[in-house]
Amino acid sequence: MTFWNDPLKVAAEWLTGVFTGWGMNAVPAHVLVAFLGVLMLITILMVIDIFLVWIERKVVARFQDRIGPNRLGPFGLIQPFADIIKLMIKEDTTPAGADKFVYNIAPMLSMMSVLILWAVVPLAPVMLGVDLNAGILFIIAAGSIGTLSIIMAGWSSNNKFSVIGAFRQVAVMVSFEVPMLAVMLIPTIFSGSMGMNAIIQAQDIWFILLSPLAALIFLIAAIAELGRAPFDLAEGESELVSGYNIEYSGMKFGMFYAGELLHAFTFGGFWAIMFFGGYRFFGLEKVSPFLAIAIVLFKAMLGYWVIMWVKYTVLRIRIDQMLAFNWKFLTPVAFVLVMVTALMNALLRGADGWLYITGMILSNVIVAWVSLEVVRSAAKAERGRVEGVQVVEAAHH
Amino acid sequence: MTAEQIIFLIVGAVTLLAGLMVVTVRNLVHAALWLVATLFGVAIVYALLNAGFIAVVQVVVYIGAIAILFIFAVMLTRRQAADTGPALNKNWWGGALMSVLTFAGLAYLLQGWSGFSKQAAAIPSGFDAVSQLGNVLTSPQGYVLPFEVASVLLLAALVGAVYLAFNKK
Numbered sequence: 001m002t003f004w005n006d007p008l009k010v011a012a013e014w015l016t017g018v019f020t021g022w023g024m025n026a027v028p029a030h031v032l033v034a035f036l037g038v039l040m041l042i043t044i045l046m047v048i049d050i051f052l053v054w055i056e057r058k059v060v061a062r063f064q065d066r067i068g069p070n071r072l073g074p075f076g077l078i079q080p081f082a083d084i085i086k087l088m089i090k091e092d093t094t095p096a097g098a099d100k101f102v103y104n105i106a107p108m109l110s111m112m113s114v115l116i117l118w119a120v121v122p123l124a125p126v127m128l129g130v131d132l133n134a135g136i137l138f139i140i141a142a143g144s145i146g147t148l149s150i151i152m153a154g155w156s157s158n159n160k161f162s163v164i165g166a167f168r169q170v171a172v173m174v175s176f177e178v179p180m181l182a183v184m185l186i187p188t189i190f191s192g193s194m195g196m197n198a199i200i201q202a203q204d205i206w207f208i209l210l211s212p213l214a215a216l217i218f219l220i221a222a223i224a225e226l227g228r229a230p231f232d233l234a235e236g237e238s239e240l241v242s243g244y245n246i247e248y249s250g251m252k253f254g255m256f257y258a259g260e261l262l263h264a265f266t267f268g269g270f271w272a273i274m275f276f277g278g279y280r281f282f283g284l285e286k287v288s289p290f291l292a293i294a295i296v297l298f299k300a301m302l303g304y305w306v307i308m309w310v311k312y313t314v315l316r317i318r319i320d321q322m323l324a325f326n327w328k329f330l331t332p333v334a335f336v337l338v339m340v341t342a343l344m345n346a347l348l349r350g351a352d353g354w355l356y357i358t359g360m361i362l363s364n365v366i367v368a369w370v371s372l373e374v375v376r377s378a379a380k381a382e383r384g385r386v387e388g389v390q391v392v393e394a395a396h397h
Numbered sequence: 398m399t400a401e402q403i404i405f406l407i408v409g410a411v412t413l414l415a416g417l418m419v420v421t422v423r424n425l426v427h428a429a430l431w432l433v434a435t436l437f438g439v440a441i442v443y444a445l446l447n448a449g450f451i452a453v454v455q456v457v458v459y460i461g462a463i464a465i466l467f468i469f470a471v472m473l474t475r476r477q478a479a480d481t482g483p484a485l486n487k488n489w490w491g492g493a494l495m496s497v498l499t500f501a502g503l504a505y506l507l508q509g510w511s512g513f514s515k516q517a518a519a520i521p522s523g524f525d526a527v528s529q530l531g532n533v534l535t536s537p538q539g540y541v542l543p544f545e546v547a548s549v550l551l552l553a554a555l556v557g558a559v560y561l562a563f564n565k566k
Contacts, residue, residue: 027400099426099427102426102430132449133450133525133526133527134449134450134453134454134527137450137453137454137457138453140457140461141453141456141457141460141461143461144456144457144460144461144462144465145456145460147461147465148433148460148464148465151465151468151469152430155426155468155472163472167469167472170465170469174461174462174465177461194527
């Protein structure tokens with residue numbers, strides 16, 4: 001076991017040796033080493049987060065045919081640091097009548113709900129916080145803490161705009177949790193486990209090839225969960241100014257903003273883990289854990305890029321459209337897909353690889369086609385109802 | 398005392414305190430947030446019992462859905478979040494008696510149980526609690542009937558709620 005094969009374990013053993021050498025007991029030394037490991041992970045994530053600000057601004061600029069930050073440092077790379085200094089030295093305001101304790105704890109909870117997600121992210125075969133056997137549910141549980149932080153922020157600000165923004169955001173998050181959880185069961189069906197590492201290990205064939213529809217639904221639900229366009233109706237600048245975080249200033253606002261960016265990156269990572277093989281890439285992950293980390297971060301960046309691509313090209317939708325889209329279309333499709341996939345998996349269990357893949361893809365295509373046909377006929381009926389039956393009749397004769 | 402016991406005592410004390418705050422604070426939104434803290438404490442107790450799946454489900458269902466629903470209901474139905482008037486009504490002694498009797502009964506039952514003072518056996522390596530739970534819930538020798546009955550009950554509740562909310566034209 002050398003450093004290059006399992007760096008975390010070697011480093012942890014070395015550190016434990018150092019601490020016990022100083023006369024520390026074994027148990028506190030282990031706790032201290034685990035704590036240092038968590039601290040290191042969070043620090044790396046926060047540093048990545050700083051550069052996510054730059055990436056986001058640069059990418060949106062490209063989508064909008066601009067250049068983006070380009071004054072400070074090479075390619076404007078120092079811009080995010082200037083932003084952070086600005087956020088730090090801004091006045092920290094608290095609105096009159098605000099519920100101080102809840103108001104101050106909400107940004108922390110928001111950031112925490114994102115950071116805690118990384119406890120279950122496998123960065124390499126041997127590098128992961130905890131291989132929880134309910135890893136998929138853990139994502140939803142962390143998301144519910146995020147939901148809580150948003151409603152706390154909106155309510156404690158003592159501002160009508162922020163409460164309405166929080167209501168809208170929570171409505172989006174609570175409703176899109178349902179299809180998200182449903183489609184996350186599909187990698188579970190394929191791999192036979194809810195643990196992240198087992199899902200990656202089972203992906204000899206990337207699950208997007210087995211179930212492209214599930215990957216698409218997961219992406220849509222993830223974007224909604226993040227509150228990004230086209231589901232950013234909580235922000236709605238023209239009607240709500242800025243949504244639930246309207247009263248926050250300085251670094252407290254920065255916490256929400258940085259949390260949102262890191263959340264988007266994290267969900268890019270989960271998309272990669274569940275449908276694109278995570279750290280696996282044609283056996284490269286076996287060469288070195290460092291290569292595996294590079295692969296998973298690269299894939300997470302690609303997922304993040306897709307999320308940004310959607311954000312900066314699709315228009316915002318109304319709340320009734322959002323709710324109807326979720327409850328009348330996405331949720332039923334997700335549940336039907338789970339049932340069909342489970343059935344096909346049971347039927348094709350013994351079949352060889354190609355038959356299995358073909359059957360899965362075919363069932364996906366059929367589910368997608370049938371659901372689109374149902375929506376088309378429903379839309380036709382709705383149009384007829386709205387425009388008046390006689391117009392449709394006249395057009396026919 | 399082991400580290401686990403110390404953690405359990407701290408978590409238990411915080412959970413009880415939060416539970417007390419739920420019924421004593423005047424601000425209803427604060428009460429809902431204290432309830433979240435209580436439920437979170439219960440989730441940690443599940444985690445300490447090596448029931449990670451149940452702990453996560455506790456957070457998803459109780460904090461993610463039920464507590465959020467409570468907060469929504471308070472915000473949508475109340476003009477003022479703070480309550481006025483006496484905190485106790487005249488039946489307080491009945492409630493107190495019932496809770497003391499329940500606690501005493503549970504304590505008496507657990508005293509008589511042989512496993513009460515024993516250390517929990519170590520979980521064998523490779524034991525997958527989630528798949529065990531899944532097998533037990535769906536096998537005819539296990540709990541498939543109560544599981545199905547509970548599902549039908551929930552479905553009935555769902556259909557009833559949709560029917561009540563349905564706007565009759």
